[in-house]
Amino acid sequence: MDLRFEQDLSDVDFGGVCPAVRPVLVAGQVRNIAGMLRLQLEADTTLSCVCDRCAATFDKPFHLSLEYLLAEELEGEENDDILLLDNGTIDLAELVREAFILNMDTKTLCREDCKGLCPGCGANLNEEACRCKKEIDPRLAALAKLLE
Ligand SMILES: [Zn+2]
Ligand SMILES: [Zn+2]
Structure with a gap:
């Protein structure tokens, strides 16, 4: 099953700056591989960033690549690569939102040697x-x- 959607993350705030001013394009697929459901997603957008040192605004490409196995229930220990389905469904918008927040750089610089x-x-x-x-x-x- 192919997946393709646009997600609005313009409300995600990092210390007063909301960098996702443009829609985030999400594309991927769920595949059944020998009875295992594998979810692959790629998310892309261009962020509007503010430099932490000089306060200049600049655009920066953002790319995220996610891969999970989907399961109805967990057997054994916790595994970060396995997503539990909730009544056979999964909230992709929530998944992408969390991954976006977790993968944001903690420091934003317009260039490596910004003075x-x-x-x-x-x-x-x-x-x-x-x-x-x-x-x-x-x-x-x-x-x-x-x-x-
Ligand atoms: Zn700077
Ligand atoms: Zn001075």
């Missing part, structure tokens, strides 16, 4: 130099006064 904002003057150090005045060494302050 961020200066905590003193707020300059975006990727684009401009810091405008903070250099602190005068207290040992030289008296000398600086003489020069004024």
